[in-house]
Amino acid sequence: MRNKVTGFVKQYNVELIFTLICFLTYTLWAATIPFNTGPDELMRFQVVDFIYKNGYLPTGAEIEIRNELWGISYGFTPIFSYFVSSLFLRITDNFTQSPKLMVFAARLVSILASTVTVAFLIFISKKCFKGLNQWIFVILVAFLPQFVFISSYVNNDALAIMSTAVIFYSWIIGLERAWDIKSCLLLGVGISLCALSYYNAYGFILCSVIIFVGTNLRPINAKSLKKMILSGALITGVVVVLAGWWFIRSAIIHQGDILGMRTLNELSERYAIDMLKPSLRGTPVNLGVSIFEMVFGRINGFNWIDTSYRSFIGYFGYMSIMLDDYMYNIYSVIYLFGIVGLYYKIKESVSAKKNSVEKNILYLCIGLAILIPIILSIYYSYSSDYQPQGRYLLPMIIPLSFLLTKGISRFKLIINGKIIPEKRLIILGYMGLLIIIYCNKIAYLYM
Amino acid sequence: MKKSTSLIIRKIIILLIISLLIFLINFFQYTGVGVLFQAHHENKIEDFIISDIAENQGAMNPEASIKSTPGIRLQLDDSEDTINVLEIDTEVIDVKEIDPVNISSNKIMGRIYYSVDGKFTTLNSVVLNMREGKNFISLNKNNLSELYFAFPLDKIKVTTVTINPHYSILEVIGNSLPIISINLLVLLLCFFILDRSFIFGQKKLFIGDKILWIVMLYYYNKFFIIMNGSLYSYVIGFIFLLIMVLVFIFLRIISKEKTGEISEK
Numbered sequence: 001m002r003n004k005v006t007g008f009v010k011q012y013n014v015e016l017i018f019t020l021i022c023f024l025t026y027t028l029w030a031a032t033i034p035f036n037t038g039p040d041e042l043m044r045f046q047v048v049d050f051i052y053k054n055g056y057l058p059t060g061a062e063i064e065i066r067n068e069l070w071g072i073s074y075g076f077t078p079i080f081s082y083f084v085s086s087l088f089l090r091i092t093d094n095f096t097q098s099p100k101l102m103v104f105a106a107r108l109v110s111i112l113a114s115t116v117t118v119a120f121l122i123f124i125s126k127k128c129f130k131g132l133n134q135w136i137f138v139i140l141v142a143f144l145p146q147f148v149f150i151s152s153y154v155n156n157d158a159l160a161i162m163s164t165a166v167i168f169y170s171w172i173i174g175l176e177r178a179w180d181i182k183s184c185l186l187l188g189v190g191i192s193l194c195a196l197s198y199y200n201a202y203g204f205i206l207c208s209v210i211i212f213v214g215t216n217l218r219p220i221n222a223k224s225l226k227k228m229i230l231s232g233a234l235i236t237g238v239v240v241v242l243a244g245w246w247f248i249r250s251a252i253i254h255q256g257d258i259l260g261m262r263t264l265n266e267l268s269e270r271y272a273i274d275m276l277k278p279s280l281r282g283t284p285v286n287l288g289v290s291i292f293e294m295v296f297g298r299i300n301g302f303n304w305i306d307t308s309y310r311s312f313i314g315y316f317g318y319m320s321i322m323l324d325d326y327m328y329n330i331y332s333v334i335y336l337f338g339i340v341g342l343y344y345k346i347k348e349s350v351s352a353k354k355n356s357v358e359k360n361i362l363y364l365c366i367g368l369a370i371l372i373p374i375i376l377s378i379y380y381s382y383s384s385d386y387q388p389q390g391r392y393l394l395p396m397i398i399p400l401s402f403l404l405t406k407g408i409s410r411f412k413l414i415i416n417g418k419i420i421p422e423k424r425l426i427i428l429g430y431m432g433l434l435i436i437i438y439c440n441k442i443a444y445l446y447m
Numbered sequence: 448m449k450k451s452t453s454l455i456i457r458k459i460i461i462l463l464i465i466s467l468l469i470f471l472i473n474f475f476q477y478t479g480v481g482v483l484f485q486a487h488h489e490n491k492i493e494d495f496i497i498s499d500i501a502e503n504q505g506a507m508n509p510e511a512s513i514k515s516t517p518g519i520r521l522q523l524d525d526s527e528d529t530i531n532v533l534e535i536d537t538e539v540i541d542v543k544e545i546d547p548v549n550i551s552s553n554k555i556m557g558r559i560y561y562s563v564d565g566k567f568t569t570l571n572s573v574v575l576n577m578r579e580g581k582n583f584i585s586l587n588k589n590n591l592s593e594l595y596f597a598f599p600l601d602k603i604k605v606t607t608v609t610i611n612p613h614y615s616i617l618e619v620i621g622n623s624l625p626i627i628s629i630n631l632l633v634l635l636l637c638f639f640i641l642d643r644s645f646i647f648g649q650k651k652l653f654i655g656d657k658i659l660w661i662v663m664l665y666y667y668n669k670f671f672i673i674m675n676g677s678l679y680s681y682v683i684g685f686i687f688l689l690i691m692v693l694v695f696i697f698l699r700i701i702s703k704e705k706t707g708e709i710s711e712k
Contacts, residue, residue, distance in 0.1 A: 014700045021693045028686045100679075135701055424702065431694055432662070438687075439666040 015122050018135075022118040022142050025434070026111040029152035032442050035103045037317050038153030039391070040074070043067050044082060045154050047074050048106050051086035052093075059253050060260060061267060071271025076260035078246055080196035081159045085109045103154075110158035114151035117158075118142045120165035121398070127172050128402070132423040133409040139430045140334075140401035145314030145323065145437050146390055147397060157391055160198035161398070164369070166190035167204045168398050171211055171365070175358055179216060184231045187212070188238025195243040199259070201395035203372025207365035214361040278384070285383050294382055304381060304388045312390030314437065319389065321441055327433060334426055337411065338404030345410050366399040459635070466630030469664050630664050633688065659698075663691050 009016060036042040046065040050058050058065055060075030067073065074082070085106040092105035121141055125134040141147060150157040167190035174183035191208060194201050212235070216228035247258045254263040265278050274280055284294040295304045307315075313331045314323045349355050355363070377392040408426070667687060 014697065017693055017697050017700070021690055021697060024686055024690045024693070028683060028690065031683050031686070132701060427701070428659070428698065431698075432659070435663060435666055435691075435694075 018138070018142075019115060019118050019122070023111065023115045025143075025148060026114050026151040029148055029438065029442055030104060030107040030111055032438075033152055035099075038149070038155065039318060039389070041153045041155070044074050044156075045103070045106060047079055047082045048085040048089065048154060050075070051079075051083055052089040057083065057249075060264070066267075066271065069273050070268060070276055071273075072264050072268045076250075076254075076264040076267075077199070078156065078196045080193075080246070081109050081113070081156045082154070085154060106154045107152060110151050110153060110155060113158040113162040114142075114147070117162045117165045120162070120169050124165070124169050124172060124398075124402075125405075127169075127176070129405060129409060132427065133405055135427055136408055136423060137401055137405040139427055140404060141397050143430045143434045144331075144397065145316075145327075145434060146312060146394065148434060149314065149316050150391055150394065156198045157394055159193065159196075160201040160395055163190055163193035163197050164201055164204050164395055164398050166193060167208055168402075171208070171362060174212070175215060175362060179212065179227075179231050181234070184234045185238060188235040189242065191235065192239050192242035195239065196246060198395070200373050200376050200392050203369055203376070203395065206372070207369050210368070211361055211365045215358045218357060281385065283383060283386055284381070291378065291382050294386070295378060299386055302388055304378070307388040308377065308390050308393060310390065311388070312393050315390060316441060323437060323441065327437065330429060330433060334408075334430075335404060338407035341407030341410040342403055343407070345406055366402060369399040370396040370403075372396075459631075462634040463627075463631055465661065466627045466634060466664075469630055469661065470627050470668050472665065629684075629688070630668065633664060633667075633691070634660065660695065663694075667691065 035045070043065075047058060050062065050065050057079060058073070058075040060073050062073070062075065065073040065075050085108070088105040088108050089102055092101055096102075118138065118141075121138045122134075125137045129137055147161070150161075166186060170183050170187035170190050174187060177183050187208060191205050194204055212232065213228065216231065217224055250260045251258045254260055257263045269277050269279060272278075275282070280286070284291070284299065289297075289299065297303070307319075310322065310328060311319060313328055315321070373393050373396045377389075380392065381388055408423070667684075
């Protein structure tokens with residue numbers, strides 16, 4: 001047994017070290033950031049606290065968890081993440097009741113979810129990339145400042161991204177193993193976690209259906225149809241068992257409102273202060289602004305694209321702590337590098353017709369998984385609450401980084417006959433920047 | 448004295464000097480510039496509030512007036528639609544000189560240092576809210592803040608002030624000794640112990656690695672000075688240091704990997 005462990009550690013030393021770095025980094029941020037300096041952390045923590053104190057799940061309408069301004073709570077949306085946080089609170093309660101440590105215990109779910117995400121990113125990168133490109137893909141996600149930020153306070157986003165990592169990996173091994181039992185089970189678990197996390201990530205569920213059906217029905221015959229139905233039943237079974245309870249419960253307590261959104265709006269209309277009632281809220285749709293104007297123009301001094309992009313990279317607190325311009329520029333250069341490389345890669349693939357149909361379906365779904373969160377975020381800003389926040393776009397971070405790494409992997413900079421180690425620079429720059437951001441932005445929050 | 452021993456002693460002295468320099472650069476930067484700001488807004492602003500962030504619901508709760516910050520007052524100038532920030536009580540805050548501040552494309556960055564009763568100290572967070580509920584200014588941290596404005600920049604005027612933090616010589620020594628010791632330990636760890644062939648299979652550190660370590664230490668010192676030296680800050684500091692060491696090891700290992708160009712499977 002000991003030899004096995006030693007052998008495992010020796011074989012995967014760099015992967016283990018990297019995962020440990022990520023875990024410690026997320027822990028460091030979580031230990032530094034004061035309570036309620038992440039978006040709506042207080043409201044989310046109230047749900048955690050409710051479950052911890054009462055021992056049952058809230059319906060969402062309880063006065064203890066309802067925000068007095070908005071008239072709503074986070075009890076209507078899936079609360080799996082908060083439920084696990086409450087378990088951590090119970091464990092911590094046995095040792096201490098220090099408020100600081102209780103908050104940290106609740107944040108542990110985000111830290112662990114993101115660490116698991118990193119582990120899955122490493123699995124994916126080992127399947128799809130070689131050499132330093134493996135690490136570029138992992139680092140583009142794991143060390144993105146906004147990703148680190150959401151890994152360090154109480155929220156659903158970290159779990160949502162973890163579920164997308166599980167689903168993405170299941171796509172890769174599903175294609176590799178022609179959807180055997182293991183890949184189907186993993187996809188089922190991924191979809192369940194996704195369903196129990198955040199609506200913005202639901203695009204992955206749609207994409208999973210497309211990729212599963214599209215790749216299973218090749219060629220279209222009775223045998224492939226039968227296999228698809230059986231595998232599909234297995235995945236559905238896993239999802240119903242693991243995630244179905246939440247939606248059945250919502251349907252029962254909210255009179256058929258499976259997602260809880262209608263009830264949430266009704267409650268907001270009834271209890272919110274006037275200016276925040278859905279019917280009176282100053283949303284672009286209520287103000288008569290078109291979607292085009294909202295996305296490309298300025299509302300309240302904010303340009304939707306610019307603010308969403310910046311907050312996708314890093315914009316902390318209640319959208320009040322911005323990075324320095326040069327930092328955004330560095331990330332933009334890396335992204336541009338990836339986009340240019342990707343353009344040439346697509347051009348080559350199309351002209352050589354070298355991609356299989358399965359691979360094309362995979363890339364189609366990757367593209368959709370990027371587009372859907374953007375569309376949902378625009379729709380939300382337009383019709384519900386004008387909030388150009390990058391965290392609503394974060395479910396696309398894994399497919400986006402995957403494509404960017406494909407683009408970056410194409411490059412080999414040669415100047416005066418020497419290979420420029422640009423990939424090492426990207427890795428070094430990404431890790432170094434995060435340390436600077438922590439010292440320059442996050443550490444000040446602690447004081 | 449053996450030649451190798453004198454070489455080691457010389458190296459240690461060089462590292463000690465680097466440790467000291469890293470600390471001192473940070474320390475004197477920390478006692479730098481503050482910001483006074485005046486913000487103009489195109490809409491008429493009826494009122495604004497300085498409040499404690501912990502008791503504030505954020506930008507959407509304009510009624511959350513709690514307490515003002517000692518030594519600093521904001522005023523609304525109705526005649527010019529201007530928020531006149533600040534009226535500084537020079538009895539409390541020692542204003543030395545005024546400089547312009549950098550204004551970038553979409554934000555104003557500056558730092559505010561407060562000093563109460565002649566002692567450089569940590570104050571409560573402040574948030575400036577406007578009644579409209581749309582725009583807000585966040586002075587998000589105590590004695591060292593960065594300011595972000597949610598309205599057009601051409602209408603904002605900012606000036607900076609240098610504030611004397613009133614550190615005594617004893618305080619400087621007290622603050623510096625633990626940090627310089629940590630610096631020296633880290634450099635020794637990096638340049639002597641980790642730089643051995645039995646760990647990495649290569650004898651010498653690249654010059655890039657050495658620069659990386661010195662840059663990291665610079666930020667580590669900055670971080671430690673900000674943290675004010677509480678017990679909790681030492682725990683956080685230890686995690687930070689551990690991450691730095693692991694990052695160093697990780698980078699050393701992957702440096703040996705092939706670059707993997709054009710590697711799509």
